Amino acid sequence: MEVFLASCIVAGTPLLFATLGEIITEKSGSLNLGVEGMMLMGAVIGFLTAAATNSALLAVLGAIAAGAAGALIFAILTASLNANQNVVGLTLTIFGTGFAGFLGQPVLGTSVPAEVYKSLKNFDIPLLKDIPFVGPVFFRHDVLVYVGYIVIIGFAFYMYKTRIGLNMRAVGENTAAADASGINVTLYKYVHIIIGGALAGLGGAYLSLVRVPVWQSDIVNGRGWIAVALVIFASWNPIKSFFGAVLFGGLGILGMKLQAMGFSISQYLVDMIPYVATIIIVIISTHKRKKESQPPHDLSVPYFREER
Amino acid sequence: MNFIRVTKRDDLPVRMEVIIRLVAIVLSLIAAGIVILVFGVDPVRIFKSIIEGSLGTTLRIQQTVVKAVPLIITSLGIMVAFKMKFWNIGAEGQITMGALAATWVALFMSDSMPLFAKLLLMALASMVAGGLWAFIPAFFKAKMGTNETIFTLMMNYIAIKFVTYLQYGPWKDPNSNGFPKIAPFPENAILPSLFGVHIGWIIAIICAILIYLFMTHTKKGYEIAVVGESTETARYAGMDIGKIIIIAMFVSGGLCGLVGMIQASAIEKTLVSGIANGYGFTAIITAWLAKLNPVIIIVVCLAFSMLIQGGAYIQIAMNVPSAVSSIVQGIILFFIMGAEFFLQYKVGFRHNEAKEVA
Numbered sequence: 187m188e189v190f191l192a193s194c195i196v197a198g199t200p201l202l203f204a205t206l207g208e209i210i211t212e213k214s215g216s217l218n219l220g221v222e223g224m225m226l227m228g229a230v231i232g233f234l235t236a237a238a239t240n241s242a243l244l245a246v247l248g249a250i251a252a253g254a255a256g257a258l259i260f261a262i263l264t265a266s267l268n269a270n271q272n273v274v275g276l277t278l279t280i281f282g283t284g285f286a287g288f289l290g291q292p293v294l295g296t297s298v299p300a301e302v303y304k305s306l307k308n309f310d311i312p313l314l315k316d317i318p319f320v321g322p323v324f325f326r327h328d329v330l331v332y333v334g335y336i337v338i339i340g341f342a343f344y345m346y347k348t349r350i351g352l353n354m355r356a357v358g359e360n361t362a363a364a365d366a367s368g369i370n371v372t373l374y375k376y377v378h379i380i381i382g383g384a385l386a387g388l389g390g391a392y393l394s395l396v397r398v399p400v401w402q403s404d405i406v407n408g409r410g411w412i413a414v415a416l417v418i419f420a421s422w423n424p425i426k427s428f429f430g431a432v433l434f435g436g437l438g439i440l441g442m443k444l445q446a447m448g449f450s451i452s453q454y455l456v457d458m459i460p461y462v463a464t465i466i467i468v469i470i471s472t473h474k475r476k477k478e479s480q481p482p483h484d485l486s487v488p489y490f491r492e493e494r
Numbered sequence: 495m496n497f498i499r500v501t502k503r504d505d506l507p508v509r510m511e512v513i514i515r516l517v518a519i520v521l522s523l524i525a526a527g528i529v530i531l532v533f534g535v536d537p538v539r540i541f542k543s544i545i546e547g548s549l550g551t552t553l554r555i556q557q558t559v560v561k562a563v564p565l566i567i568t569s570l571g572i573m574v575a576f577k578m579k580f581w582n583i584g585a586e587g588q589i590t591m592g593a594l595a596a597t598w599v600a601l602f603m604s605d606s607m608p609l610f611a612k613l614l615l616m617a618l619a620s621m622v623a624g625g626l627w628a629f630i631p632a633f634f635k636a637k638m639g640t641n642e643t644i645f646t647l648m649m650n651y652i653a654i655k656f657v658t659y660l661q662y663g664p665w666k667d668p669n670s671n672g673f674p675k676i677a678p679f680p681e682n683a684i685l686p687s688l689f690g691v692h693i694g695w696i697i698a699i700i701c702a703i704l705i706y707l708f709m710t711h712t713k714k715g716y717e718i719a720v721v722g723e724s725t726e727t728a729r730y731a732g733m734d735i736g737k738i739i740i741i742a743m744f745v746s747g748g749l750c751g752l753v754g755m756i757q758a759s760a761i762e763k764t765l766v767s768g769i770a771n772g773y774g775f776t777a778i779i780t781a782w783l784a785k786l787n788p789v790i791i792i793v794v795c796l797a798f799s800m801l802i803q804g805g806a807y808i809q810i811a812m813n814v815p816s817a818v819s820s821i822v823q824g825i826i827l828f829f830i831m832g833a834e835f836f837l838q839y840k841v842g843f844r845h846n847e848a849k850e851v852a
Binding site for chain 2: 270
């Protein structure tokens with residue numbers, strides 16, 4: 187059980203990064219459907235940087251920069267040039283898929299340098315790792331899992347306890363009012379879209395550097411879309427997104443686990459659960475209309491000052 | 495941003511509109527060229543090969559048309575939903591479910607049926623299945639106001655995973671030597687060809703005409719456009735908005751479902767989980783670029799299928815990954831979408847700005 191839960195966390199970590207990124211993007215009022223594309227960009231740049239430099243740190247930074255660059259394209263087109271967010275996001279996914287497919291071609295099937303893999307892998311936290319149950323589940327992981335914990339706590343603090351975080355949510359809830367109260371709406375959107383992309387890139391790199399560590403062009407395999415679903419599942423809450431990511435990550439390996447235990451259930455049917463669950467949550471939250479589980483009011487609404 | 499003044503354009507001469515669009519396309523090609531160059535490939539050769547590969551011989555032109563067919567019909571379907579500002583991102587799943595229904599008819603109904611009876615039945619089944627798959631999110635949108643973007647998106651993956659399940663499980667062909675494949679279609683379930691291309695191209699043209707007439711010459715089409723413009727107006731005029739949403743989405747999903755039947759019958763000749771092959775997403779972009787106009791949709795989709803077919807060609811001819819074509823697609827799109835801004839707004843520098851601020 188402990189082992190299974192620990193591997194659920196590992197399976198959930200790429201989802202977690204991408205989901206946290208999309209939460210911050212959506213909270214500031216933008217729906218970026220390019221998560222899959224940005225994850226792929228991060229995955230391939232992270233992998234190539236690792237292969238070229240043998241440095242885990244540079245690989246991770248490269249992946250973050252790649253995801254952020256993809257998000258910057260989205261930000262310019264939607265926040266400055268008023269283009270439709272759905273269309274730009276989907277285009278970003280096409281672009282990212284091509285980007286990763288092309289750049290990854292020469293290294294197809296090769297592994298991450300052992301040095302990089304090792305320097306990220308298995309870093310047990312002293313003391314905490316010895317707590318019964320909690321230690322083996324939460325604190326005997328690779329470095330990036332801990333980075334994920336830090337980002338969750340950081341985001342929760344930022345969103346709910348800081349002035350800037352409040353402003354950011356104001357932009358997503360009521361852009362016009364935020365603008366009127368003197369918040370630089372465009373700047374807020376840019377910054378949060380880019381942070382979102384950076385985290386998607388990091389999620390991609392987690393796949394190519396730690397989780398899979400062999401380059402394959404379908405490495406992200408729809409996880410970007412699961413992240414979009416997870417944002418709703420977690421009702422835009424970073425702490426809930428952790429449980430969502432672990433749950434959805436766990437579902438990704440549950441079928442095989444059950445088969446190993448002698449149950450005959452198709453992994454493909456299990457794979458449907460996250461999507462069905464998300465739909466059910468969308469329906470329930472719309473039905474209940476509880477304030478905290480609603481999408482940001484001005485999500486995906488184009489804002490142009492001169493048009494009010 | 496304060497020193498730049500952006501104002502909404504009232505009327506833009508057609509000549510200017512064309513110039514801005516052309517400038518955007520030229521700039522996008524230059525940008526794509528630079529990116530390709532950075533990646534260490536000669537961009538001029540790539541562009542030449544994309545054109546050669548998509549238009550160079552009769553066979554290649556036929557291949558380009560084959561790729562345009564699903565794109566055109568899906569774009570038309572998406573157009574109907576988008577006219578209503580219903581963000582149907584679920585075409586991928588509607589195509590898949592359409593293909594699933596067509597496959598059921600093809601494989602499990604009498605083999606002795608005459609060709610056209612069977613094909614007609616397959617088409618009908620696929621449209622109903624695609625329509626029903628779109629009906630589900632439409633129903634919840636109409637009754638409760640759920641967010642359709644996410645709902646339709648999720649429906650895609652449920653459809654695809656379900657077909658994957660069938661492919662690996664209950665529908666696996668016992669004669670496939672263990673490969674997870676569904677049995678190939680019998681002869682009487684395969685679309686015939688005309689001029690070297692399966693008759694899907696005729697279906698696409700018919701669909702374009704019908705949808706054009708539906709949107710411009712029928713009461714329902716008009717109502718869909720009104721709901722898209724303003725639900726307030728529609729409600730004030732006494733329209734039943736929920737009913738309109740459901741009907742429009744049924745039409746939208748039905749068209750996408752038909753694409754599934756065409757692809758399964760003419761291209762794959764069986765059902766595979768990747769039957770929709772990203773057409774459902776690309777069609778969102780083409781429908782949008784065509785400004786939701788059925789005639790322009792045909793033109794834009796042909797241009798896109800040139801890029802797709804050309805990409806497949808450079809993979810074989812130049813040994814350059816076809817992914818290049820996705821990069822080129824992406825960059826061209828980014829520029830065209832950016833250019834839209836300059837079509838709608840006038841950008842100028844603010845004069846005497848210091849005084850104004852003070």
